Amino acid sequence: MNDSKQPSMTLTTLLENFEEAKPSYNSAEAINEANRCLYCYDAPCMEACPTGIDIPSFIKKIASGNLKGSAKTIMTANPVGASCARVCPTEELCEGACVLNHSTSPIMIGDLQRYATDWAIKNEQLLFQQGEKHDKRIAIIGSGPAGLSAARELALLGYHVVIYEAKEEAGGLDTFGIVPFRLPKEISLWEVDQVSRLGVEICTGVEVGKDISPQELLDNHDAVILAIGMSKVPMLGIEGEQLAGVYDAIELVERTKTYGVADEFVDKRVAVIGAGNTAVDGATTSVRLGAKNVKILYRRTVEEMSAYDFEYEFAKQDGVEFRWLTAPKRLIGDEHGRVTKLECIEMELIEEKVGGRKRPVEVKDSSFMMDVDIVVKAIGQTRYRSLIEEFQLVHHDGVVRVNQETYQTSNPKVFAAGDVIFGKGQGEAMVVSAAQQGKETAYAIHRSIKPSKTETA
Amino acid sequence: MADLRINFAGIKSPNPYWLASAPPTNTGYQVQRAFEAGWGGAVWKTLGDPVLNVTSRFGAHHFNGQRVAGFNNIELISDRPIEENLKEIYETKKRFPDRAIIASIMVEPKQAKWHEIVKRVQAVGVDGFELNLGCPHGMSERGMGSAVGQQPDLVEKSTMWAKEAAEVPVITKLTPNITDITATARAAEQGGADAISMINTINSLVGVDLDTWNTIPNVNGKGAHGGYCGPAVKPIALNMIGESARNPHITIPISGIGGVSTWQDTVEFMLMGAGGVQICTAAMHHGFRIIEDLVDGLNNYLDDKGIVSVSDIVGRSVERYTDWSNLDLNHKIVARINTDVCINCNKCHIACEDTSHQCIDMLQDKHGIEYLEVREEDCVGCNLCSIVCPVDGAIDMVEAERLETPMSWNERQTAIQMLEQNIVNS
Ligand SMILES: Cc1cc2nc3c(=O)[nH]c(=O)nc-3n(C[C@H](O)[C@H](O)[C@H](O)COP(=O)(O)OP(=O)(O)OC[C@H]3O[C@@H](n4cnc5c(N)ncnc54)[C@H](O)[C@@H]3O)c2cc1C
Ligand SMILES: Cc1cc2nc3c(=O)[nH]c(=O)nc-3n(C[C@H](O)[C@H](O)[C@H](O)COP(=O)(O)O)c2cc1C
Ligand code: SF4
Ligand code: SF4
Ligand code: SF4
Numbered sequence: 001m002n003d004s005k006q007p008s009m010t011l012t013t014l015l016e017n018f019e020e021a022k023p024s025y026n027s028a029e030a031i032n033e034a035n036r037c038l039y040c041y042d043a044p045c046m047e048a049c050p051t052g053i054d055i056p057s058f059i060k061k062i063a064s065g066n067l068k069g070s071a072k073t074i075m076t077a078n079p080v081g082a083s084c085a086r087v088c089p090t091e092e093l094c095e096g097a098c099v100l101n102h103s104t105s106p107i108m109i110g111d112l113q114r115y116a117t118d119w120a121i122k123n124e125q126l127l128f129q130q131g132e133k134h135d136k137r138i139a140i141i142g143s144g145p146a147g148l149s150a151a152r153e154l155a156l157l158g159y160h161v162v163i164y165e166a167k168e169e170a171g172g173l174d175t176f177g178i179v180p181f182r183l184p185k186e187i188s189l190w191e192v193d194q195v196s197r198l199g200v201e202i203c204t205g206v207e208v209g210k211d212i213s214p215q216e217l218l219d220n221h222d223a224v225i226l227a228i229g230m231s232k233v234p235m236l237g238i239e240g241e242q243l244a245g246v247y248d249a250i251e252l253v254e255r256t257k258t259y260g261v262a263d264e265f266v267d268k269r270v271a272v273i274g275a276g277n278t279a280v281d282g283a284t285t286s287v288r289l290g291a292k293n294v295k296i297l298y299r300r301t302v303e304e305m306s307a308y309d310f311e312y313e314f315a316k317q318d319g320v321e322f323r324w325l326t327a328p329k330r331l332i333g334d335e336h337g338r339v340t341k342l343e344c345i346e347m348e349l350i351e352e353k354v355g356g357r358k359r360p361v362e363v364k365d366s367s368f369m370m371d372v373d374i375v376v377k378a379i380g381q382t383r384y385r386s387l388i389e390e391f392q393l394v395h396h397d398g399v400v401r402v403n404q405e406t407y408q409t410s411n412p413k414v415f416a417a418g419d420v421i422f423g424k425g426q427g428e429a430m431v432v433s434a435a436q437q438g439k440e441t442a443y444a445i446h447r448s449i450k451p452s453k454t455e456t457a
Numbered sequence: 458m459a460d461l462r463i464n465f466a467g468i469k470s471p472n473p474y475w476l477a478s479a480p481p482t483n484t485g486y487q488v489q490r491a492f493e494a495g496w497g498g499a500v501w502k503t504l505g506d507p508v509l510n511v512t513s514r515f516g517a518h519h520f521n522g523q524r525v526a527g528f529n530n531i532e533l534i535s536d537r538p539i540e541e542n543l544k545e546i547y548e549t550k551k552r553f554p555d556r557a558i559i560a561s562i563m564v565e566p567k568q569a570k571w572h573e574i575v576k577r578v579q580a581v582g583v584d585g586f587e588l589n590l591g592c593p594h595g596m597s598e599r600g601m602g603s604a605v606g607q608q609p610d611l612v613e614k615s616t617m618w619a620k621e622a623a624e625v626p627v628i629t630k631l632t633p634n635i636t637d638i639t640a641t642a643r644a645a646e647q648g649g650a651d652a653i654s655m656i657n658t659i660n661s662l663v664g665v666d667l668d669t670w671n672t673i674p675n676v677n678g679k680g681a682h683g684g685y686c687g688p689a690v691k692p693i694a695l696n697m698i699g700e701s702a703r704n705p706h707i708t709i710p711i712s713g714i715g716g717v718s719t720w721q722d723t724v725e726f727m728l729m730g731a732g733g734v735q736i737c738t739a740a741m742h743h744g745f746r747i748i749e750d751l752v753d754g755l756n757n758y759l760d761d762k763g764i765v766s767v768s769d770i771v772g773r774s775v776e777r778y779t780d781w782s783n784l785d786l787n788h789k790i791v792a793r794i795n796t797d798v799c800i801n802c803n804k805c806h807i808a809c810e811d812t813s814h815q816c817i818d819m820l821q822d823k824h825g826i827e828y829l830e831v832r833e834e835d836c837v838g839c840n841l842c843s844i845v846c847p848v849d850g851a852i853d854m855v856e857a858e859r860l861e862t863p864m865s866w867n868e869r870q871t872a873i874q875m876l877e878q879n880i881v882n883s
Binding site: 027066068069 | 523719720721743744746747749750753754757758761848849
């Protein structure tokens, strides 16, 4: 991917860069891998999946040629199982727990999961039927993994479900936020379609708090689920941030997923600030947009980086350079208001007196200049505070407080799941955990509402 | 959702899957666990005069890194008191009235003995009997099991005696350790059996330990032949079912047993005439939970094909199973290699060159790239190359242009005879 070897980038070659990076298993590969699985009883891989997919069962079904059954086993436990097959940090989850780690090598569970769900997508399977309807109504705000999973389970349980989604298409970060070469948009939209075909009404282009008020939702529904995720990347808080050529990583990814590629990165020097999942996605996207050189700047070291190992490897293979213990100080522009230089400073890590994470501090007189054409900000995400406050929910710096078992907020009629409750010791920001929280929220609502006519799915 | 219910010789079951009479059906605890998991029926571990068992008992044939291609045992019939078994049968049936419970029984070939056991077991309520005339080891040395099952007259008599006392359907379970299974199958039908089941296990010795020179399995340094079952015996069982199903003198239903491990095996057995299947080794290898894919896969298969009931597939391939002399001698297929799929391992070439008809050429194109091509005029269409080929779709067996009208050996012989007669007559 090092583009010094490919001087002339056309839009078509750029487009190819955004095709899914990893090829799917062919049937021989899938059968071989599936037959390697031991079909463990009380399998640890299953225990390690946050959504509890019956992994030995879905793999056995691949081996027996029952691909529809396999896809259904996956999607029953995880309504966004096709996306998860691609974006889950499997080394940390299922594959990390596979018993074969102790003898040979773990089963490639993610790849097999992708093989089975791809089959269902290609063969246009409708895997679920909606439950017998009753008169209880639920509003869900946000159609990401959390909202979608809650909607799916509630629809199976017979609820009238309406999802309000601010964007023009549903799916949340699966549709807009995760880079297309890891998760093509069509996969997420197929999952959306599976849910909408259960009778769930998905109102896109409707922003709650602007187009419809929280009070209206509360008045017209038996419960409301807040699944709005997180918002944009925060400001760096340094001089020059308003210059042209400064991007928000999430918006950058969203643009490539919505409008395809543009040539504004071709042959440019890019600095990405931050070292989480978003930074890796921002950096690899820049590479694939034709940038000449991409650096990730992080004020701590590789040890503290929050990106997963596989993401780090992926970025390195894409030719991304890493500058550890480096922090941005100031952005400098030219006469047209375009960024041209980034002033940086070296950092060192200081041991805190009372335990905790090592703290980065500036090394005196170590500042230096870096020539850049583009700066991509990727230092986390801000919160939708105003909407949370409009709902009058108790929160902690924008992290909505919930009862860990029922996902109920300080307003008993409002539940919250997914990234909106992540942080401050609550949960993890992963697609798969958002999905599980969505499911659990649905069950909690079902327990508390107890509709008179209940059809189990 | 297709209808998976079967009515096998009057025995109703919610799906065609029964556990075969073997360790999985040894106790009420086990059978109830199996029913909880979703099994349609169970043939209880064979009852008779309780026996003593030995340790160890099992051996397995592992093949190229895959465990349990075949399974072997020297276990006898139930070693638990008959009263305990009967009590548990009663309790299990009460808890699962919709499932089929069939009692497997085995006694000496004497009328009084068969009457006694049938009446005793019948008293607790079973849906049917299966007569174990097939156990190939131990019991046969005592004049039971396959010692009976290998003699058509004893098969007929034992079945008759059991039928005399039975008020529920009687299935006679046959041994494969015989030259022609249709002989004993017919004998069972003549004895009045409501159905037959096949196959019991095949005489086998699974291995010899290279260091100790002991047999596998061995009991204190000695071994005895055991019964073979599991995936390896499937083709043998399938043939015996097919031969019985297509025999005009055998009209009673067949319960298919032997190597069934997946829903796909089940479909094959049923197409070849089985009214339902019984499973032992696959459950012993993985536990009762295999029933989930057995049912789900079968259901999806039927739905896909638009078949409403599993009973509709029973016997649908039987008419295509015939004698060699009825096969068309003028039908010709040849191998064709798809060079774009081929990975150039040359396995097909060497197989054909050394052991078949020397008609796969290793060639080079004008760029020096190697490829393989079949000389179709020399190809006998034996399938060997496509069998050894490791890549799906690299070799197609295609129909060659038909030069002559279809003619079987039988038709040819008749034609020659007529010709000779004409010459004589003229
Ligand atoms: C760049 C990036 C890469 C990531 N990579 C991975 C990865 O590889 N693996 C992984 O497991 N996780 C990854 N994550 C995290 C993962 O995407 C999230 O944890 C997950 O999407 C959270 O799901 P959610 O449903 O809570 O929120 P979201 O997916 O954010 O969905 C929330 C939805 O709510 C809508 N919304 C917000 N406000 C309103 C409103 N007022 N009215 C109506 N609708 C509203 C939004 O438009 C959005 O569609 C990544 C995240 C980012 C940002
Ligand atoms: C350990 C073991 C014990 C068995 N015991 C009996 C028995 O008591 N009665 C009987 O009729 N068959 C017995 N069988 C044979 C099975 O019922 C069945 O016919 C055979 O295993 C083939 O099926 P499979 O390939 O699914 O295992 C036994 C098989 C095994 C492996
Ligand atoms: S732990 Fe590994 S081998 Fe066992 S069931 Fe899970 S994937 Fe298969
Ligand atoms: S399987 Fe159970 S009974 Fe058999 S040897 Fe192992 S522990 Fe003992
Ligand atoms: S065996 Fe199959 S893959 Fe190998 S050379 Fe022959 S056709 Fe090609």
